[in-house]
Amino acid sequence: MAIDGEKIVQAVMEGSRIRESRGIIPLFGVYLSIFSTQYYNRINFDFEKRIKEVQGIKAAELLIQAAQECGYTTFQGVRNSWEWDEIVQPMIERKEDQLMGFVQVAVAFGWGDLQVQKLIPGSDLVIRVGDSYEAKGYVELNGIADTGKCYMLRGVTGAFMDLLYGEGYPEGCFTFSATEPLCRAKGDPYCEFVARKSLR
Known part of the structure; x- marks a missing residue:
């Protein structure tokens, strides 16, 4: 059976109506x-412009690492919900269907x-995004x-x-890393992300 993205989006839309008094949405095992x-x-x-580098690591790399760790933790929560x-x-x-499920949840989250x-x-993943709010926002x-x-x-x-x-959670974070060879912020027609095993 293929992953039904519409069913996942519908579940997120319905679930997002349930909010705590602080505006937090408890959904798919995480707080949104x-x-x-x-x-x-x-x-x-602004962080990237002002900080530039911290202890030899570029600000952009710090933002990517933070996003990877956040994504790792968030989607561990999602798949345990x-x-x-x-x-x-x-x-x-099959195992790879989990990835398709992750992608559809990310779409439903508005990413x-x-x-x-x-x-x-176990080797390569290529994801394409036509409407990245980061690329659009950067250009604006x-x-x-x-x-x-x-x-x-x-x-x-x-x-x-x-x-x-x-490896099993939480040791597996940063086993892979991604590049972005194409980005709408550079004038490309879409953004593309390529994940491969990290060189470490």
């Missing part, structure tokens, strides 16, 4: 909140129109970039592979 992507972009890109068990798990026939272009189990704030600017999506692409093919 709704906030402006413009705010997120401004903070990230009762919503996953009820909605997604019945659609999973973009993620599409898996290629998956070589700064104009055309000379490097990829989708730090969150880049980190999350690595995290998906970590969860499937890394």
Whole structure:
């Protein structure tokens, strides 16, 4: 059975109506909140401009690492949730279907129109996104970039592979890392993320 993305999006839409008094949405085993992507972009890109480097590590790399660790923890929570068990798990026939489930949950969370272009189990993952809010936001704030600017999506692409093919949670984080060879912030027609085993 293929992963039914519409069913997952519908579950997230219905679940997002349940909010705590502080605006937190308990859903898919994690706590979600709704906030402006413009705010997120401004903070990230301002951090990158102001900090530039910390102890020899570029600010962009720190943002990617933070996104990967966050994605790793978030989607570990997602796949251990009762919503996953009820909605997604019945659609999973093989290990790689988990990845398709992760992607559809990310789409439902509003992270973009993620599409898996290629998956070589245990080796390579290529995800394409046509509407990255990071790329769009960067161009709106700064104009055309000379490097990829989708730090969150880049980190999350690595995290998906970590969860499937890394050591058991939590030791598997950073087993994989992703690059962004194509980015709409650079003028490319879409953003593309390629995850492979980390060189460490």
